[in-house]
Amino acid sequence: MDTTKSEILKILNEVMDPEVPVLSIIDLGILRKVEIENDLVEVFVTPTYSGCPAMDAIKTNIQKTLLQHGYKNFRLTTILSPAWTTDWMSEKGKEKLKAFGIAPPMPRQHICKPELFHEGEAIQCPLCNSYNTRMISQFGSTACKALYQCNDCHEPFDYFKCH
Amino acid sequence: MKKKPGPHISKTSKKEKQDFLENYTLHMADDALILGHRNSEWTGHGPILEQDIAISNIALDLIGQARNFYQYAADIINKKRDGKKKIDEDILAYHRDVWDFKNCLLAEQPNGDWARTILRQFFFSLYQFYLYEQLQYSKDSTIAAISEKAIREVSYHVKWSGEWVIRLGDGTEESHQRMLNAMDDLVKFTGELFREVNYEQEAFNKKTGANLSELKPKWEQKVNIILKEATLPILADRKWDLYGGKEGKHTEHLGYILAEMQFLQRAYPGCEW
Numbered sequence: 001m002d003t004t005k006s007e008i009l010k011i012l013n014e015v016m017d018p019e020v021p022v023l024s025i026i027d028l029g030i031l032r033k034v035e036i037e038n039d040l041v042e043v044f045v046t047p048t049y050s051g052c053p054a055m056d057a058i059k060t061n062i063q064k065t066l067l068q069h070g071y072k073n074f075r076l077t078t079i080l081s082p083a084w085t086t087d088w089m090s091e092k093g094k095e096k097l098k099a100f101g102i103a104p105p106m107p108r109q110h111i112c113k114p115e116l117f118h119e120g121e122a123i124q125c126p127l128c129n130s131y132n133t134r135m136i137s138q139f140g141s142t143a144c145k146a147l148y149q150c151n152d153c154h155e156p157f158d159y160f161k162c163h
Numbered sequence: 164m165k166k167k168p169g170p171h172i173s174k175t176s177k178k179e180k181q182d183f184l185e186n187y188t189l190h191m192a193d194d195a196l197i198l199g200h201r202n203s204e205w206t207g208h209g210p211i212l213e214q215d216i217a218i219s220n221i222a223l224d225l226i227g228q229a230r231n232f233y234q235y236a237a238d239i240i241n242k243k244r245d246g247k248k249k250i251d252e253d254i255l256a257y258h259r260d261v262w263d264f265k266n267c268l269l270a271e272q273p274n275g276d277w278a279r280t281i282l283r284q285f286f287f288s289l290y291q292f293y294l295y296e297q298l299q300y301s302k303d304s305t306i307a308a309i310s311e312k313a314i315r316e317v318s319y320h321v322k323w324s325g326e327w328v329i330r331l332g333d334g335t336e337e338s339h340q341r342m343l344n345a346m347d348d349l350v351k352f353t354g355e356l357f358r359e360v361n362y363e364q365e366a367f368n369k370k371t372g373a374n375l376s377e378l379k380p381k382w383e384q385k386v387n388i389i390l391k392e393a394t395l396p397i398l399a400d401r402k403w404d405l406y407g408g409k410e411g412k413h414t415e416h417l418g419y420i421l422a423e424m425q426f427l428q429r430a431y432p433g434c435e436w
Contacts, residue, residue: 050312051227080231081308083315116325116389137213138323139220143316147213163315 008034008041011069018057019142022096025058029088032079041066041074046084049143049163086163098126103148103159123159125150135159175361183365184303185239186265187372189255190362190409192232193266196256197417198287199225200424201274210277217323221284224316229256231309257428261417268408269352271417278331278341283349285324289385290356291317293378302370325389332393342395354404357382363409 012031017023025031025045032044043062047055059076066074086105089097094104103126122131130152138161140147145158179186202222209215233252241249269287274280295317298310331338357379359367366372387397407413428434 047312049224049227050231050309050316051223051225053223079308081304081311083308083311085315116322116329137217138319139213139217141216143220143223147216161319 005034005036008036008043008066008071011065011071012043012062015058015061015065018054018061020097020100020102022100023093025062027090027093027096029084029090029093030058039073041071043074043076044079045076046079046082048084051143054142084163086160089160097160101126101157102145103157105160105162108162123148125153125155126157127155128153175365179361180365183362183369184371185236186362187366188232188236188239188306190265192229192236192255193264194270194287194291195225195229195232197264197266197420198270198283199223199229200420201270201272202280202284204274205280214277218280218284221320221323224313224320228309228313228316231312235305235309253428257425258432261413261421262411264413264417264421265409265411266417267352267355268405268414269349269355271408271414271420272349272352273416275345275348276341277327278338279345279348281324281327281331282342282345284320285328285389286349286353286386287356288317288320288324289382290353290378292321293381294373297373297378301372306371328389328395329393332390332395339394342393346395350398351401351403351405353398354401355406355408358404358406358409360409 009026009031012034013024013026015025017025017028028048030045030048032046034044035042043066045059045062059078062076063074085108087108089105097104103123106121106123123133123135124131125133125148128150130150132151133148134151135146135148136156137147139145140158144161144163146161147156148159149156175183199222202218202225205215206219206222207215209218230252233255236255237249237251244250269283272279272283274283292314295310295314298306299314301307301310328342332342333339357375359375363372363375367374383398390397405414408417
């Protein structure tokens with residue numbers, strides 16, 4: 001079997017985030033690179049949050065997907081550095097997030113300030129597009145998301161925190 | 164070797180010098196695991212839903228950091244144990260006993276009320292923030308990588324807990340009193356964070372570890388800014404602190420924590436899903 005990087009990338013684009021099943025690991029920037037040497041396929045991934053429980057599921061799914069496509073000679077390597085950042089999320093990924101009902105992350109340098117009670121830029125409601133929203137909690141349904149509410153349509157929504 | 168009393172620490176032995184990296188890594192793993200476990204005790208019992216979720220997520224972040232450090236510690240230990248059975252992160256987390264754990268005493272203190280919990284988090288997360296800020300530049304690339312990731316999560320912990328300190332301190336008469344009680348209970352454990360033990364000294368000498376004496380004034384300054392805004396008394400000079408955790412000398416709380424946390428893995432060694 002003639003293995004090329006683009007083939008592997010196409011296959012790995014089928015591996016979805018278990019929490020947000022519209023996003024692939026490539027959209028998220030979790031898949032860092034693929035290297036092929038003498039028929040050994042090496043897949044490099046980087047975890048999002050240190051404690052993200054979805055990472056184990058994602059790693060299992062990568063292995064399962066490769067096996068399903070007939071690849072038996074592969075190695076999955078986790079690299080911690082450079083640290084994953086939401087800036088690696090593709091524009092396509094951000095659009096998919098919004099369509100799914102989750103507000104996509106803002107660019108890191110604009111909003112990620114540690115000052116207490118710092119409100120920062122307004123997050124747009126993914127449902128009615130209003131900017132008149134407020135944060136309810138810095139931690140939402142998962143560690144990577146914050147809980148917001150729209151003051152116009154009154155719907156709650158998750159915001160994928162910039163990281 | 165008889166240890167001298169007071170702040171002076173005994174001379175680092177040859178074995179201590181050899182084992183410094185393993186001990187330094189385990190210390191940071193244990194800190195994160197024990198505090199993560201304490202925070203997880205709030206899951207399902209938080210004062211309101213959003214805060215229950217918040218503290219559970221913080222626990223998760225901490226346990227994730229612990230995993231990263233334990234995995235690295237396991238690698239270090241396995242390299243020294245050729246031929247012997249390999250250990251992993253689970254063995255380190257679940258099969259070591261109280262005297263092996265190197266977490267600081269602050270992490271193992273009971274949750275108490277919400278005021279006590281968020282104050283403990285604020286003291287500890289701010290320390291972790293400055294610690295990881297330095298360790299990003301560690302000569303040890305794994306410690307640097309773990310710290311680079313962890314500092315972003317810890318920034319949110321500092322923000323969350325700092326805001327709570329101000330809300331409760333500058334809140335009602337009751338919340339203010341509860342914060343004063345929390346300070347009475349916890350401040351004496353903060354000194355240990357900056358009290359260097361032998362493996363920390365060795366790690367710093369090898370450009371792997373942090374400079375705790377540089378951390379301390381930064382931490383104190385920021386704590387006092389927040390305490391002032393919370394209308395709470397700022398930290399005064401203390402003549403003594405409670406310490407010993409980093410060297411395996413713990414308060415009685417750790418025994419109970421481990422009994423609960425490790426029960427399953429000790430009852431069914433090698434268990435799997």
